[in-house]
Amino acid sequence: MKILILGADGYLGHSLMLYLAARGHEVFGVDNFMRRSWVKTMNSISALPIADHPHRMSAFHSKFEYTPYFWTIDVGEYDQMCHVLEMVQPDAIVHFAECPSAPYSMIDANKAMFVMRNNVIGTMSLIYAMKEKSPHSHLIKLGTMGEYGTPNIDIPEGFFDIEYRGRQDMLPFPKQAGSWYHWSKVHDSNNIMWACKVWGLRSTDIMQGVVYGTRIPEMMSERGDYVIPVLRTRLDFDESFGTAINRFVCQAVIGHPLTIFGDIGKQTRGFLPLVDSMQCLTLAIENPADEGEYRVFNQFEETYSVLGLAQTVRRVASDFGIDAEIKHLETPRSEAQEHYYNPDHEHLLNLGYKPTRDMESVLTEMFIDLLEYQAEIKEYKDVLIPHIFWSGEERTAEWLK
Amino acid sequence: MKILILGADGYLGHSLMLYLAARGHEVFGVDNFMRRSWVKTMNSISALPIADHPHRMSAFHSKFEYTPYFWTIDVGEYDQMCHVLEMVQPDAIVHFAECPSAPYSMIDANKAMFVMRNNVIGTMSLIYAMKEKSPHSHLIKLGTMGEYGTPNIDIPEGFFDIEYRGRQDMLPFPKQAGSWYHWSKVHDSNNIMWACKVWGLRSTDIMQGVVYGTRIPEMMSERGDYVIPVLRTRLDFDESFGTAINRFVCQAVIGHPLTIFGDIGKQTRGFLPLVDSMQCLTLAIENPADEGEYRVFNQFEETYSVLGLAQTVRRVASDFGIDAEIKHLETPRSEAQEHYYNPDHEHLLNLGYKPTRDMESVLTEMFIDLLEYQAEIKEYKDVLIPHIFWSGEERTAEWLK
Numbered sequence: 001m002k003i004l005i006l007g008a009d010g011y012l013g014h015s016l017m018l019y020l021a022a023r024g025h026e027v028f029g030v031d032n033f034m035r036r037s038w039v040k041t042m043n044s045i046s047a048l049p050i051a052d053h054p055h056r057m058s059a060f061h062s063k064f065e066y067t068p069y070f071w072t073i074d075v076g077e078y079d080q081m082c083h084v085l086e087m088v089q090p091d092a093i094v095h096f097a098e099c100p101s102a103p104y105s106m107i108d109a110n111k112a113m114f115v116m117r118n119n120v121i122g123t124m125s126l127i128y129a130m131k132e133k134s135p136h137s138h139l140i141k142l143g144t145m146g147e148y149g150t151p152n153i154d155i156p157e158g159f160f161d162i163e164y165r166g167r168q169d170m171l172p173f174p175k176q177a178g179s180w181y182h183w184s185k186v187h188d189s190n191n192i193m194w195a196c197k198v199w200g201l202r203s204t205d206i207m208q209g210v211v212y213g214t215r216i217p218e219m220m221s222e223r224g225d226y227v228i229p230v231l232r233t234r235l236d237f238d239e240s241f242g243t244a245i246n247r248f249v250c251q252a253v254i255g256h257p258l259t260i261f262g263d264i265g266k267q268t269r270g271f272l273p274l275v276d277s278m279q280c281l282t283l284a285i286e287n288p289a290d291e292g293e294y295r296v297f298n299q300f301e302e303t304y305s306v307l308g309l310a311q312t313v314r315r316v317a318s319d320f321g322i323d324a325e326i327k328h329l330e331t332p333r334s335e336a337q338e339h340y341y342n343p344d345h346e347h348l349l350n351l352g353y354k355p356t357r358d359m360e361s362v363l364t365e366m367f368i369d370l371l372e373y374q375a376e377i378k379e380y381k382d383v384l385i386p387h388i389f390w391s392g393e394e395r396t397a398e399w400l401k
Numbered sequence: 402m403k404i405l406i407l408g409a410d411g412y413l414g415h416s417l418m419l420y421l422a423a424r425g426h427e428v429f430g431v432d433n434f435m436r437r438s439w440v441k442t443m444n445s446i447s448a449l450p451i452a453d454h455p456h457r458m459s460a461f462h463s464k465f466e467y468t469p470y471f472w473t474i475d476v477g478e479y480d481q482m483c484h485v486l487e488m489v490q491p492d493a494i495v496h497f498a499e500c501p502s503a504p505y506s507m508i509d510a511n512k513a514m515f516v517m518r519n520n521v522i523g524t525m526s527l528i529y530a531m532k533e534k535s536p537h538s539h540l541i542k543l544g545t546m547g548e549y550g551t552p553n554i555d556i557p558e559g560f561f562d563i564e565y566r567g568r569q570d571m572l573p574f575p576k577q578a579g580s581w582y583h584w585s586k587v588h589d590s591n592n593i594m595w596a597c598k599v600w601g602l603r604s605t606d607i608m609q610g611v612v613y614g615t616r617i618p619e620m621m622s623e624r625g626d627y628v629i630p631v632l633r634t635r636l637d638f639d640e641s642f643g644t645a646i647n648r649f650v651c652q653a654v655i656g657h658p659l660t661i662f663g664d665i666g667k668q669t670r671g672f673l674p675l676v677d678s679m680q681c682l683t684l685a686i687e688n689p690a691d692e693g694e695y696r697v698f699n700q701f702e703e704t705y706s707v708l709g710l711a712q713t714v715r716r717v718a719s720d721f722g723i724d725a726e727i728k729h730l731e732t733p734r735s736e737a738q739e740h741y742y743n744p745d746h747e748h749l750l751n752l753g754y755k756p757t758r759d760m761e762s763v764l765t766e767m768f769i770d771l772l773e774y775q776a777e778i779k780e781y782k783d784v785l786i787p788h789i790f791w792s793g794e795e796r797t798a799e800w801l802k
Contacts, residue, residue: 078510109479109529113522120521120588121514124581128510131793152570153563162554162563167741169553171575175591180525183595187521187588190576194584198735198791334599340568390599392532 003285004028004088004137006075006126007096008068009053010035012142012211012277014233016094018218019278020285021064028088029070030097035234035241038104044238044383047250047373048214051230059230063218076122081129085137092285093130094140097122098188102146102179103332103388104240112180119184120191127195138288139192139203140281145270145300145343147186147207149176150336155343158205158296178335179390189296196294203293204284207343209270209300211277212245213362214369227369233274235370238383245271247384248310249363252317252324253370254378258310259385261331263400265307266338270300270345273357283351298345301355316363320371328400334390404686405429405489405538407476407527408497409469410454411436413543413612413678415634417495419619420679421686422465429489430471431498436635436642439505445639445784448651448774449615452631460631464619477523482530486538493686494531495541498523499589503547503580504733504789505641513581520585521592528596539689540593540604541682546671546701546744548587548608550577551737556744559606559697579736580791590697597695604694605685610671610701612678613646614763615770628770634675636771639784646672648785649711650764653718653725654771655779659711660786662732664801666708667739671701671746674758684752699746702756717764721772729801735791 003020007013008029017027033053039045051059053070061067069088073080075097085093098119099105105115123141130137148155151174161170172193175186195201217224219231236242237250248258261267272280280299289295304312310326317324331337370377386397404421408414409430418428434454440446452460454471462468470489474481476498486494499520500506506516524542531538549556552575562571573594576587596602618625620632637643638651649659662668673681681700690696705713711727718725732738771778787798 078514109526109533112529113479113525116525117518117522121518124514124517125510128513132510151572153565153568153572160565162565164554164561164563167554171552171554172577174572174575176573177591177595178599180592183588183591186591187584190578190584190587191581194578199793392600 001091002026003092004090005094006030011234013096022218027068032074039241042238042240046234047237047377048232048235050234076125078125082133085129085133090137092138096142101240102181105180116184120187123188131199140284141205143185143205143207145207145209146182147175150339152340157298157344157347193294200292202289204289205296207298210243213274214366216275239386248313249366250377252322257325257327259329262337263328264337266305268303268305268341270303272301273362280348287351297347298343320367329397332386332389402492403427404493405491406495407431412635414497423619428469433475440642443639443641447635448638448778449636451635477526479526483534486530486534491538493539497543502641503582506581517585521588524589532600541685542606544586544606544608546608546610547583548576551740553741558699558745558748594695601693603690605690606697608699611644614675615767617676640787649714650767651778653723658726658728660730663738664729665738667706669704669706669742671704673702674763681749688752698748699744721768730798733787733790
């Protein structure tokens with residue numbers, strides 16, 4: 001299949017280029033390298049050094065014997081997106097080209113408006129270009145489980161049958177996001193749902209949990225014993241672009257306490273390893289939605305509380321002789337610290353998704369890969385403590401106990 | 402109270418300035434006069450000629466003995482909105498400053514992205530400026546009943562208690578809008594709901610039905626027998642900025658058939674007269690939401706099918722010796738032509754809202770006012786037939802029977 005990846009230079013995008021190419025698909029990329037500069041503006045780096053774009057492309061060429069077409073454009077530039085789609089006529093478009101950070105969107109008015117405009121208008125540009133130039137392409141859109149928030153009822157996959165005052169309907173499940181970033185993804189989901197209805201486009205909206213891991217087989221040496229540096233994907237640990245799990249591992253690696261937001265740590269989320277995210281995305285790509293169909297996949301493997309996560313990291317750290325302390329910080333966020341959480345995730349299992357890895361084994365690889373860059377992470381350790389408060393306050397979060 | 406009206410030059414905004422000033426409130430205005438140019442780009446005019454801004458302001462001064470502060474700025478210009486809010490410190494902010502047209506948003510990619518950006522980013526600029534400069538102001542946001550779409554169950558006011566798989570929660574009611582414009586309003590509603598939660602802002606989100614009418618008492622001569630031209634509000638009839646009811650009356654006035662979209666005409670919506678819209682908005686302003694409260698009012702008086710509406714216009718037209726023919730056009734929209742429709746509208750009634758006018762009496766006034774401008778409407782009669790298809794086709798809609 002011909003697959004166009006938007007955001008092809010990012011953590012997932014770069015990995016998916018390799019993963020799909022190894023399965024014989026023809027891949028095409030779009031990226032404007034903004035993620036690289038956003039992380040710089042957070043005064044941070046990728047904990048694992050990544051190659052620049054030309055070196056990535058030549059490594060891709062050595063491995064797969066072709067260089068993918070690659071456009072350095074903003075998805076929000078409608079005319080350019082039309083040009084790309086007209087030329088490629090992709091079977092599938094995987095849309096990762098958004099600013100993916102809740103804290104970044106909460107910094108100030110300008111950042112909030114930037115994230116909203118970048119994500120919502122970028123996605124509108126894309127779906128209009130699809131309508132005009134490539135209406136049969138299947139859009140795989142990266143959403144997030146965070147769109148749902150934490151309702152006090154089960155979370156279905158996108159839609160639910162309800163009875164209300166004696167009448168019935170199947171309706172979109174109400175979203176209750178918790179940052180401007182998360183709301184931008186909700187707006188995208190709504191816009192794409194409607195584009196499928198009004199124009200007959202086809203889309204799979206992936207409500208993905210937190211992805212973790214530093215490796216997929218396609219990045220590894222022939223014997224599978226180490227990651228080839230030029231093929232590596234990024235791993236962020238700063239407060240904006242790193243996730244709790246990345247941060248915990250980086251903290252353990254440099255002997256910094258693992259920082260749980262709030263005094264309870266029962267915030268619960270879904271998680272899955274990078275390689276299984278690749279598996280799920282490929283299942284969605286290879287089993288496209290029908291014409292006019294908008295379907296939602298909740299994509300995660302297991303749920304963990306943030307405390308459970310920290311304890312798991314602590315356990316794996318001990319295998320490396322690291323005694324990781326768990327400490328509580330006041331939370332900079334506005335979120336429930338204890339809540340019901342029971343999301344469905346049947347759709348991908350029904351398509352044949354088989355979880356291949358457990359968290360401890362993936363964490364072990366992360367420690368192996370990250371311990372090599374202990375000194376670099378230590379140099380940037382200031383990014384491990386949050387300064388971005390949902391309230392807008394400007395200060396450093398304080399320890400609780 | 403000090404009340405800042407955003408979109409103060411529009412159909413509702415201009416009327417509300419007069420209505421509130423007459424009740425002793427101190428009013429302030431913001432507008433960049435975009436509505437005037439949008440209607441020009443549709444090759445149309447306001448059926449009732451309206452005064453330019455300076456003349457409106459001097460007429461306001463004659464009537465109320467002060468000239469309101471008025472800023473000609475875009476609500477999306479964050480720094481300027483901060484300046485205005487810092488200076489005014491309004492008790493209430495009424496936000497009409499959006500592009501209010503479904504067809505306009507469906508013209509092409511650029512228009513769709515413009516409407517989305519203008520409305521969503523404009524509203525984000527406003528709520529961030531409120532947070533920074535005037536967090537105690539009560540935001541009255543104009544939404545639309547169109548945000549809900551036409552679900553097969555009753556439509557509550559914003560939120561509903563549901564049971565799902567044996568558990569209960571109160572959740573936002575799912576929205577199913579039918580144009581990019583309507584979706585932009587849904588996104589605004591979601592963003593405002595969240596700003597109230599995260600920052601403790603207070604807001605009333607008005608899901609308004611279709612407003613109709615050419616008069617409020619504050620625009621009338623002393624004896625109440627005619628509208629003073631310089632105090633008049635606009636009345637659009639083009640396919641983008643006119644509503645079905647405005648279009649029907651203008652069609653009847655020039656002897657053009659009343660154009661129902663589709664062969665059935667059972668599309669049903671809520672309606673209310675201009676003067677009662679003013680009454681409702683004033684009730685919301687004078688009974689503010691609590692700190693941190695986001696409340697939703699469904700604001701309409703009666704529901705009509707489009708066919709019922711046309712028949713009512715036809716009946717009133719006959720009082721003026723006009724035999725208005727009702728004809729069916731293929732619908733350019735993507736919408737259900739027959740559907741269940743039962744929205745709640747108790748919140749405003751509970752605050753004391755008393756409907757004062759029935760549709761026939763308001764239509765009678767509309768005929769009196771519009772018959773005076775028969776020649777002008779006739780000159781622009783081409784705008785009465787739709788050319789904007791939800792599918793993106795570019796042609797004129799055809800007669801069905």
